[in-house]
Amino acid sequence: MQDSIVRLEGASKAFATPEGGNVTALDAIDLQVRRNEFLTLLGPSGCGKTTLLQAISGFVELDGGRILIDGEDMTDRPPYRRPVNTVFQNYALFPHMTVGENTAYALEVAGVAKAKRREQVAAALKMVGLADMEGRRPRQLSGGQQQRVALARAIIARPKLLLLDEPLSALDKNLRQAMQIELKTLQHELGISFIFVTHDQQEALTMSDRVAVLSGGRIQQLDTPRAIYDRPVNSFVATFIGASNLFDGRIDGERLMTSDGTQIRHRRSPSAASGAATALIRPEQFFLADGDERFPTLDVDLEAIVFVGSTFELFGRTQAGRKIVAEIPAGRRSLIGDIERTRRARLAYDPAAVHLIQPCAEA
Amino acid sequence: MSIASRRRAQLTVLLGPVSLFLAVFFLGPLAIMMVTSFLAPGLYGGVEWTFYPHNFGRILGFADPMFEDFDPVYIAIFIRSVKIAALTVIAALLVCYPAAFCIARLSERWKNFCLFLITLPFFTSLIVRLFVWVLILRQTGLVNEMLLSSGLIARPLDLIYTDGAIILGMVYVFIPFMFMPVYASVEKLDWTLVRASLDLGAGPIRTFWRVILPLTAPGIVGGAIIVFIPALGNFVVPAILGGAKVMMLGNLIEQQFLAARNWPFGSALAMMVMSVMLVLLLVHVLASGRRGTDAALNR
Numbered sequence: 001m002q003d004s005i006v007r008l009e010g011a012s013k014a015f016a017t018p019e020g021g022n023v024t025a026l027d028a029i030d031l032q033v034r035r036n037e038f039l040t041l042l043g044p045s046g047c048g049k050t051t052l053l054q055a056i057s058g059f060v061e062l063d064g065g066r067i068l069i070d071g072e073d074m075t076d077r078p079p080y081r082r083p084v085n086t087v088f089q090n091y092a093l094f095p096h097m098t099v100g101e102n103t104a105y106a107l108e109v110a111g112v113a114k115a116k117r118r119e120q121v122a123a124a125l126k127m128v129g130l131a132d133m134e135g136r137r138p139r140q141l142s143g144g145q146q147q148r149v150a151l152a153r154a155i156i157a158r159p160k161l162l163l164l165d166e167p168l169s170a171l172d173k174n175l176r177q178a179m180q181i182e183l184k185t186l187q188h189e190l191g192i193s194f195i196f197v198t199h200d201q202q203e204a205l206t207m208s209d210r211v212a213v214l215s216g217g218r219i220q221q222l223d224t225p226r227a228i229y230d231r232p233v234n235s236f237v238a239t240f241i242g243a244s245n246l247f248d249g250r251i252d253g254e255r256l257m258t259s260d261g262t263q264i265r266h267r268r269s270p271s272a273a274s275g276a277a278t279a280l281i282r283p284e285q286f287f288l289a290d291g292d293e294r295f296p297t298l299d300v301d302l303e304a305i306v307f308v309g310s311t312f313e314l315f316g317r318t319q320a321g322r323k324i325v326a327e328i329p330a331g332r333r334s335l336i337g338d339i340e341r342t343r344r345a346r347l348a349y350d351p352a353a354v355h356l357i358q359p360c361a362e363a
Numbered sequence: 364m365s366i367a368s369r370r371r372a373q374l375t376v377l378l379g380p381v382s383l384f385l386a387v388f389f390l391g392p393l394a395i396m397m398v399t400s401f402l403a404p405g406l407y408g409g410v411e412w413t414f415y416p417h418n419f420g421r422i423l424g425f426a427d428p429m430f431e432d433f434d435p436v437y438i439a440i441f442i443r444s445v446k447i448a449a450l451t452v453i454a455a456l457l458v459c460y461p462a463a464f465c466i467a468r469l470s471e472r473w474k475n476f477c478l479f480l481i482t483l484p485f486f487t488s489l490i491v492r493l494f495v496w497v498l499i500l501r502q503t504g505l506v507n508e509m510l511l512s513s514g515l516i517a518r519p520l521d522l523i524y525t526d527g528a529i530i531l532g533m534v535y536v537f538i539p540f541m542f543m544p545v546y547a548s549v550e551k552l553d554w555t556l557v558r559a560s561l562d563l564g565a566g567p568i569r570t571f572w573r574v575i576l577p578l579t580a581p582g583i584v585g586g587a588i589i590v591f592i593p594a595l596g597n598f599v600v601p602a603i604l605g606g607a608k609v610m611m612l613g614n615l616i617e618q619q620f621l622a623a624r625n626w627p628f629g630s631a632l633a634m635m636v637m638s639v640m641l642v643l644l645l646v647h648v649l650a651s652g653r654r655g656t657d658a659a660l661n662r
Contacts, residue, residue, distance in 0.1 A: 057562055079561045080570075092559035096577045105573075106563040157564065 005161055005193045006033040006056060010065035013051055013217075025051040027217035028065065033161070033195060038187050040196045040204040043214035044240070049197045052214070053163050056195065058082050070160050085154040086163040090170070091146045093138035099125070099149050100134030106157035124152040127186065144175045151183075155190060162187075164196045168203065180207050201241045205229065213237050229282075231355055238280050238357065243325050246357075247279040254351070260320035265296045266354040278357040281349055283313070286326035288335045289348035297348045300324050305340055312336055314345060400630035408624035418631035437615070441635070444612040447526060448594035451533040452587045455541040458534065459586065460579075463542065463549040478546075481539050489536065493603045496532055497523060500604070524606035532600040537593070541586040548582025581651070588647055592640050612636055 013026040025048045033039050041049040054060040056067060058079030067074045074082050085106065093102050100121050101108075107117045125131055128148035138146055147167060154162055164183075168176045184207050187194045198204055204211045205225040212222040213236075221233045232238035235246055249258035256264045256279045264279045289297045300316035307330065314326040326347050328336065339345045403415035417427035422441070426433040466477045484492060499505045500523040507519040522528060552575065560570040598613025605611070612632065619629030 059558060059561075078566075079558070080564050080566050084562075086559070086562045088555055088559060090555060092553070092555040094556055094559070094574060105560070105565070109563060109565045109569060153563065 003034055004032040005035045005037075005070055006031070006195070007068040008032075008052075008055075008065065009068070011052070011055055011062050011067060012064040013048075013055060013060060013062055024048075024217045026055065026062070026065075029217070029219060031212065031219060031222070033193050034209075036187075036191055036193060038184065038194045038196065038207055038209045040198060040208040040211045041214055042198060042201060042204040042211050042240075044199060047214040048217040049199075049214045050165060051217075053086075053165055053195065053197050056161070057084050057086050057163055083160040084163060085157065085159040085161075086165060087147075087150045087154045087167045089166045091138075091150040091167075093146055093149055093153070095138055097138075098134060099130070099136045099138065099141070102138065102149055103134075103152045103156055105153060110157060120156055121152075124156040125149075127155075127189070128152045129182075143171055144179070147171065147179065151186070155186075155192075158190075158192070160192060162190075162192055162194050164194060166197055166199070168198070169200070176203075183207060205241070213240060215240075232280065232357065234357055235278055238278075243283050243327075245281045245283065245324055247281075247322075249277065249279070251275055251277050251356070256356070258322075260318075260322060262298070262318060262320055262322060263296075264354060265351040266356055267352045276359050278359075280355040280357060281353070283325045283327040284311075285349050285353045286314075286324075286328070286347040287349070288328060288339070289346040290335075292348075295348040295350060297346045298324065300326075300345050300347055302339060302343045302345055305336070314339075314347075316345065396630045396633055399627050400634045402627050404625045404627045408626070410627055415627065418627045419635070421628060422631065422635060437632070440610055440612060440615055443526075443610075444595055445639075447529055447533070447611060448591050450530050451537060451594045452541075452590050454530060454534045455537050455590055456545070456583060456586065458538060459542040459545045460549075460583070463546040463582075466546065467550045467552075481542050484539065489599060490603070492535075493532055493600060496528070496535065496604060500528055500531075523604060524608045526605075526609060528604040529601050529609055529611070532604040533594050533597065536597075536600060537590045540589045540593070544585035544589060545579070545582045548579045548585075552578055584647065584650075588643060591643065595640065596636055 008029055008031040011026050011029045011031075012024075014022045014024050017023055027048075029048075029052065031052075041052060043049045051060055055062055056069075058074070058077060058081075062075060065075075069083060094105070097105070100118075103121045103124055104117045107120060112120070121134065122131070125133060128151050130145060130148050130152065133141070133145070133149075138149065141149065147170075150167070168179050171179060180203060183194070183196075196204075196207065205228075208225055210222060211225050211228050213220045213228060215236055221228055221237045223231075228237060229241055232241065238244045238246060247256060247258050247262060247264050249256045249262075249264070254265055254267070256266060256277060258264070264281070266279060286298075289295065298318055300314070300318055302314055302316040304313075304315040306313040306315070309330070311327045311330055314324075314328060316324050316326075318324060324347065326345075330336070399410055400418055401414055401416060403411040403413050404418075405411050415427070417425065417431065420426045421431055421433060422437045424433050466474055469477065497504070501507070502519040502521075502523075504522070506522060507516075510516045511519065556574055556578065557570055560574045561567075565573060596613045596616075598611065598617050601609055601611040601614050602617075605614075616629050616632045616636075619625045619632060623629075
């Protein structure tokens with residue numbers, strides 16, 4: 001219990017739609033965020049991730065359930081009395097204040113003496129790489145710099161928890177990647193928990209200790225990035241994170257038979273030896289068959305071969321018309337030359353790498 | 364023709380008519396007033412063409428020793444007018460500022476409807492609307508009748524022909540002028556900044572003083588100037604709701620021109636009013652100019 005900094009118990013929230021209906025944004029969510037953890041809330045827009053964040057920061061009042069931060073019940077506390085700070089999506093820097101004043105705001109509000117404030121502002125700005133910028137106005141800064149000021153402003157009062165609401169979405173790709181690493185480093189230095197909201201799966205996988213995949217107001221899966229990628233609990237998670245080839249069918253011993261007659265071999269021994277299941281093969285788990293009989297194969301008619309630098313992406317269909325995506329390392333050019341000519345490929349996979357999604361897990 | 368010179372030609376054509384109109388009907392009369400204010404009054408109206416600075420002297424304390432005395436009553440009227448105009452600004456602001464927040468939160472349809480209601484008074488005659496206030500405020504008016512019949516007062520209150528009545532009428536007349544600029548800045552207030560302030564630990568009151576008020580200040584200043592200037596020179600409201608008892612600058616000037624037939628003195632008074640306004644505008648322009656260059660620098 002004491003190793004969790006935030007605890008949500010049955011947090012529920014529904015919004016009325018303009019049409020008179022009700023949309024469930026949070027469906028009795030239970031969640032525990034550990035101390036010093038980088039947790040990402042990942043999901044498509046409208047999945048409830050922003051509502052969940054705002055429920056923690058206090059801007060959304062729950063219909064039901066409780067929120068505890070560091071063991072204290074925060075459910076009915078207004079945002080300004082919660083030991084939580086937020087980095088907003090559009091940074092929300094005060095335009096009428098300088099960078100220094102923006103950064104000092106939380107300290108000023110808390111009544112910290114001026115000299116001490118100045119010291120801490122300098123330290124916080126240095127931490128985010130913006131030393132000597134105190135006198136500037138937010139509008140004089142670039143997007144990335146504004147981002148850093150927002151970060152400095154949010155961490156200066158040492159909150160127990162930092163919430164980040166898609167803070168990187170407005171930055172260009174290179175800057176975003178640099179910031180991802182910096183955020184992770186900063187989190188380690190500060191030793192506080194971060195809850196990061198994003199719809200970008202790459203971002204979630206790169207930075208997080210754990211990822212919570214949300215959809216329809218529920219947490220579909222909460223686990224480490226690798227577990228979520230390798231062992232998704234349902235097809236929503238499988239398709240939302242990374243590209244995937246999914247085969248719905250029935251288990252028959254070490255085989256999974258789909259309705260169109262495709263056979264997928266697997267090594268996982270599911271609890272039930274038979275029954276409905278979905279097999280997942282990630283595109284990079286396919287490789288070009290080279291006559292070795294140990295691995296099962298799928299014959300695919302290729303529709304497109306896309307060179308993306310380090311890999312070739314193959315888009316094709318099986319004889320039964322099922323779509324297949326495969327990713328082949330670009331190192332072995334000669335093999336690619338062959339399949340480019342024939343427009344056909346025999347794709348092999350290791351049955352041990354096939355992940356089975358069982359419908360019972362799909363609650 | 365180069366693009367630049369064609370631009371210039373276009374501008375001349377486009378701005379020509381309005382410049383000409385303003386020159387003939389605004390700057391011309393203004394120049395006449397300015398000259399008149401330094402001439403001696405004619406015995407039976409009109410002006411004598413001699414340099415005569417004592418029109419201003421009568422107001423400020425160096426009256427013509429031969430014919431006139433310095434009378435502090437003009438300065439008193441001046442100060443009272445500034446006071447009434449300032450109170451009008453404050454009262455109008457107290458009405459409009461909260462209202463702007465309410466209306467800014469409405470749906471688009473209701474917003475437009477409310478804005479229409481606020482501009483509605485412009486469609487009716489000002490005089491008629493002010494006389495309605497006479498009916499409401501006079502001794503046998505609506506308010507007094509209601510208070511009397513409810514037994515709250517024993518004899519009618521002096522509501523009309525007071526400073527209070529004038530301020531009430533002024534606020535009533537100038538509310539749309541205050542509302543529009545205030546509303547414009549309130550409506551574009553970024554509420555995520557308010558959230559940011561709350562999130563950083565500032566309570567609602569501190570958030571108001573540190574974030575909401577500074578960010579809506581341009582609208583407040585704009586509205587204050589737009590109301591203050593016409594309120595200072597207004598003579599219709601004091602004439603109707605102030606009766607003969609309360610004199611404001613507007614009435615004084617009107618009286619000098621139309622009743623006392625002392626054009627130079629009337630002009631001098633008008634010049635004084637105008638210089639006060641010019642100083643105010645100058646301060647505003649300088650202040651917002653600094654903000655402007657700030658903003659330009661920030662880009």
